[in-house]
Amino acid sequence: MTVQLAPIPDHVPLPAGFAAAGVHCGLKKNGQLDLGLLLADAPVPAAAIYTQNRLVGAHVHVCRDHLQRGDGLVRAVLVNSRNANCATGPQGIVDAQACCAALAARLGCPTEQVLMLSTGPIGAPLPRQRILDHLDALLEQASGDGARAFSRAIMTTDTYPKAIFAEDAALQATGFAKGSGMIHPNMATMLGFLVTDAKLPRAEDARAVLREVADRSFHRVTVDGDTSPNDTLVLLASGRGRGQSNGGALLTDLAQQLARQIAADGEGATRLMTIEVRGARSEAEAAHVGRVIATSPLVKTAVAGLDPNWGRILSAAGRAEVPFDATKARVWIGPAAVYENGVCHPEREGAAHQHLANETQVVLGVDLALGDAAADVWTCDLTKDYVQINADYRT
Amino acid sequence: MTVQLAPIPDHVPLPAGFAAAGVHCGLKKNGQLDLGLLLADAPVPAAAIYTQNRLVGAHVHVCRDHLQRGDGLVRAVLVNSRNANCATGPQGIVDAQACCAALAARLGCPTEQVLMLSTGPIGAPLPRQRILDHLDALLEQASGDGARAFSRAIMTTDTYPKAIFAEDAALQATGFAKGSGMIHPNMATMLGFLVTDAKLPRAEDARAVLREVADRSFHRVTVDGDTSPNDTLVLLASGRGRGQSNGGALLTDLAQQLARQIAADGEGATRLMTIEVRGARSEAEAAHVGRVIATSPLVKTAVAGLDPNWGRILSAAGRAEVPFDATKARVWIGPAAVYENGVCHPEREGAAHQHLANETQVVLGVDLALGDAAADVWTCDLTKDYVQINADYRT
Incomplete structure (x- = not known):
C-alpha cells in the first residue's frame, strides 16, 4: 500500500553540467540497483545538512570533513543503499574514505571533492570491495539520462523512486530523495539531493539557500517521529543557468514536492495527510x-480508520505547549469545520468522513486563533502494514 | 492481547475510613459498571494533578475549583466512564457541578467536598440524568468491599481492572487506575486514585507527596505519546494509620505497580517493556x-517483531537532545549487551532474541556513560492490534 501522487515520468532531465548513474554492485538481493552516482562536469559549490541524531553514520563525518577541507566544492557524490555504514566504528570511516579516494583517483580530482552517503540497516560492515569493483561501471554509465537509475539505486523501503525535475524561465533543478520510514523533521530527514544550474558562487551561499529550502520542505514531513543516524540533504549548484536568482523559490517548490512524496510513500501509508495550521503567532510555531x-x-x-476524530x-x-484557547480554536477535516468555538458539530462529520474515505490526499486543519502565521506539515496515516513492515524489517 | 502481570485478586481491601462502590447507570452497553464512587467517612485532605493538555475536560475545571474552595478537603469522588464530558462547552461544567451538588446533598456536605471525574470519548453531552438517577444505589452499595466494583466502573478500553492494595508496618494504601491508550507522561496520564491512611494534615502536604509519587510512577509510563484532556490523579489521605510517615515510599511503590499495569494493558500490547536508562547526569535526564x-x-x-534491534x-x-557519545554508550536487551563502545555484537543477538521471545516482561537498556543517574520508564510494544483498536474506536 502506498499513495501514488502522480505517474513517475519515464525520463527525468538533469540541469546543465550534471550526469547521474545507478548500478547493481551486490548489496541488494535480486539484482536491484544499489550504487548511485551524481557527477558534475567540474567542481561546483555544494552544501549539506545532516541528522541531529547523536548517533551518526560514518558518512556524516566524512562528508563534513570533505566539504570543509574542499572549501565546499564537489565533483561527485557516491551513494550506496542496503548498508548504513553506521555503528561500524573507525573502520566505517576508513571504508567510506577509501571509496571516495578511489573515485577521486578515477576523476583526477582531490579526494575531498567526492562525497559518499550510505543508507540501509545499521551495524554491518560496509562491503567496500563490492563498491570499489563497480566504480568503473558507474562512471561508464553516467550521463544526462541517468537520473532514473540514480533514483532507484538510493531506494530502501521506498515503494517508488523519487526524482523530480523543475524549471522556471531562468533556472533548472532536479531533486532526488529516498525514505519512507524513520522519518522526522530534525534536519534533513532522509537522503535528499538537489542539483541545479543556479548561481551560488560561494559555499556559504549554497548553505544559506539549503537551510531555507529544508526548513520549508523536508523539515515539515514526518512518518513516524524517528530520525535516522544517516539523514543527509545535499545541494550541488553548477551556476550554468541563465538567471541571476539563487534558486531558492524553485528549489523550495521542488523540495516540497519531494517531501510530499516521502510522506505519500510512508511505510504502510494509505493516505497522504496535509496538516494545515493557521492562526499561529509565527510560522515556526505553526510548524511545531x-x-x-x-x-x-x-x-x-x-x-x-476513516474516522473524522476531531477530538484527537x-x-x-x-x-x-502553545498557549491557545481551545474554546476559540477551529478544527476542519477536508471541507467540514467539525469543531468551532468550543463546540463540536456532529452533523458535519458525515462530510468529513466522505473526505477521508474518497480522497487519498486528505487535509486536517486547526486554527489556533492566536495570530496570522501558518504552516503546512505532511505525514501519512498509521496502518497495520506500518507495524508489519517494521516488526519484520530484519527478518 | 494484553500482558497479565499477576492474577487480579478477588478482594482488594481499603484503608480505614474509606468505602467504594460501582454501579451500572446506562452509559456502557451490556450492563457493565460505568459509575464509581470513592467515599471517605469524613472530609479528608486531598490533592490532584491534571493533564497539561490545552484541551481539558469539564471535570478538570470543576475539580480544581472544588479543591481550592474546599481547602483541599474531600468527602467523595464520583467517576463516570464512557463519556469524557470534554469539548462540551459551558454545559459540561454545569452538568458536572450538578452531579457533585446532588451527591453532596445526600451526604450532607458542601458541594466543594465532592469531586467528579469523567473518562471516555470526547464531544458528546454528559447524560447527567442517568448519573443522578443512580446516586442512591451507589451510596447504598458503598462499603469496604467495594474496591473491585469501583475499579471496574472506571474502565474504558482497559482489558482488566487495576486496583492494588499495599501496606507496611504502619500504613495502608489502595490505588486504582484506568487507561490503556492516549497514555503519555505529561502530568497524570490517565485516571488514577490513591487512598491511604497516612497522615497528611494539610492539603499542601498531600500535594507535595502526590507530585513526588507521580514523578516516579505515572510520569514514567507511556503507551502512545498522546495525552488525554481528562488525565487526573487524585490522592485522599484519612490520617488514621499508625505511622507518622507521609506515606511517600509506600504510595510510590503502589503507583509504580499501577503504572506498570497500565503499560502492560496498553492497547494491543504483547510485551511490557521496561526501558532502563543508566549513566545519565540526573534522574530527570535519564527519565527523559x-x-x-x-x-x-x-x-x-x-x-x-521480537527483533533485538539495538540500532533503533x-x-x-x-x-x-542529550549530548552523549555514542561510541562510549552501551545497549542491552535482557541479558545481552548487544552494543558496547561503538561496536555491535551480532553474536549476542540470539540471546537478546530469546529474551524478547520468551518473556512477556522485557528489558531494554542504555548506558549513556555521562554520570551516575538512572531511571526506568515503562511502555508496551506497538502491534497491529493497537492500530486496529484505534482505527475502529468510534465505529
Whole structure:
C-alpha cells in the first residue's frame, strides 16, 4: 500500500553540467540497483545538512570533513543503499574514505571533492570491495539520462523512486530523495539531493539557500517521529543557468514536492495527510503544532480508520505547549469545520468522513486563533502494514 | 492481547475510613459498571494533578475549583466512564457541578467536598440524568468491599481492572487506575486514585507527596505519546494509620505497580517493556531519554517483531537532545549487551532474541556513560492490534 501522487515520468532531465548513474554492485538481493552516482562536469559549490541524531553514520563525518577541507566544492557524490555504514566504528570511516579516494583517483580530482552517503540497516560492515569493483561501471554509465537509475539505486523501503525535475524561465533543478520510514523533521530527514544550474558562487551561499529550502520542505514531513543516524540533504549548484536568482523559490517548490512524496510513500501509508495550521503567532510555531499533530499515533490511526476524530486532532494540538484557547480554536477535516468555538458539530462529520474515505490526499486543519502565521506539515496515516513492515524489517 | 502481570485478586481491601462502590447507570452497553464512587467517612485532605493538555475536560475545571474552595478537603469522588464530558462547552461544567451538588446533598456536605471525574470519548453531552438517577444505589452499595466494583466502573478500553492494595508496618494504601491508550507522561496520564491512611494534615502536604509519587510512577509510563484532556490523579489521605510517615515510599511503590499495569494493558500490547536508562547526569535526564525510547514506534514495533534491534534503541536515545557519545554508550536487551563502545555484537543477538521471545516482561537498556543517574520508564510494544483498536474506536 502506498499513495501514488502522480505517474513517475519515464525520463527525468538533469540541469546543465550534471550526469547521474545507478548500478547493481551486490548489496541488494535480486539484482536491484544499489550504487548511485551524481557527477558534475567540474567542481561546483555544494552544501549539506545532516541528522541531529547523536548517533551518526560514518558518512556524516566524512562528508563534513570533505566539504570543509574542499572549501565546499564537489565533483561527485557516491551513494550506496542496503548498508548504513553506521555503528561500524573507525573502520566505517576508513571504508567510506577509501571509496571516495578511489573515485577521486578515477576523476583526477582531490579526494575531498567526492562525497559518499550510505543508507540501509545499521551495524554491518560496509562491503567496500563490492563498491570499489563497480566504480568503473558507474562512471561508464553516467550521463544526462541517468537520473532514473540514480533514483532507484538510493531506494530502501521506498515503494517508488523519487526524482523530480523543475524549471522556471531562468533556472533548472532536479531533486532526488529516498525514505519512507524513520522519518522526522530534525534536519534533513532522509537522503535528499538537489542539483541545479543556479548561481551560488560561494559555499556559504549554497548553505544559506539549503537551510531555507529544508526548513520549508523536508523539515515539515514526518512518518513516524524517528530520525535516522544517516539523514543527509545535499545541494550541488553548477551556476550554468541563465538567471541571476539563487534558486531558492524553485528549489523550495521542488523540495516540497519531494517531501510530499516521502510522506505519500510512508511505510504502510494509505493516505497522504496535509496538516494545515493557521492562526499561529509565527510560522515556526505553526510548524511545531503541525508536527505534534502529524506524529500523533491516535490522529494517524483515526485517518487509517476513516474516522473524522476531531477530538484527537485538538488533543494533539493541545499538548504542543502553545498557549491557545481551545474554546476559540477551529478544527476542519477536508471541507467540514467539525469543531468551532468550543463546540463540536456532529452533523458535519458525515462530510468529513466522505473526505477521508474518497480522497487519498486528505487535509486536517486547526486554527489556533492566536495570530496570522501558518504552516503546512505532511505525514501519512498509521496502518497495520506500518507495524508489519517494521516488526519484520530484519527478518 | 494484553500482558497479565499477576492474577487480579478477588478482594482488594481499603484503608480505614474509606468505602467504594460501582454501579451500572446506562452509559456502557451490556450492563457493565460505568459509575464509581470513592467515599471517605469524613472530609479528608486531598490533592490532584491534571493533564497539561490545552484541551481539558469539564471535570478538570470543576475539580480544581472544588479543591481550592474546599481547602483541599474531600468527602467523595464520583467517576463516570464512557463519556469524557470534554469539548462540551459551558454545559459540561454545569452538568458536572450538578452531579457533585446532588451527591453532596445526600451526604450532607458542601458541594466543594465532592469531586467528579469523567473518562471516555470526547464531544458528546454528559447524560447527567442517568448519573443522578443512580446516586442512591451507589451510596447504598458503598462499603469496604467495594474496591473491585469501583475499579471496574472506571474502565474504558482497559482489558482488566487495576486496583492494588499495599501496606507496611504502619500504613495502608489502595490505588486504582484506568487507561490503556492516549497514555503519555505529561502530568497524570490517565485516571488514577490513591487512598491511604497516612497522615497528611494539610492539603499542601498531600500535594507535595502526590507530585513526588507521580514523578516516579505515572510520569514514567507511556503507551502512545498522546495525552488525554481528562488525565487526573487524585490522592485522599484519612490520617488514621499508625505511622507518622507521609506515606511517600509506600504510595510510590503502589503507583509504580499501577503504572506498570497500565503499560502492560496498553492497547494491543504483547510485551511490557521496561526501558532502563543508566549513566545519565540526573534522574530527570535519564527519565527523559527513557521516554524518548519508549515512544519510538520503531523500537516498539521491533519488540512486537521480537527483533533485538539495538540500532533503533540507540537511534532513539540519540534524538533525545542529550549530548552523549555514542561510541562510549552501551545497549542491552535482557541479558545481552548487544552494543558496547561503538561496536555491535551480532553474536549476542540470539540471546537478546530469546529474551524478547520468551518473556512477556522485557528489558531494554542504555548506558549513556555521562554520570551516575538512572531511571526506568515503562511502555508496551506497538502491534497491529493497537492500530486496529484505534482505527475502529468510534465505529
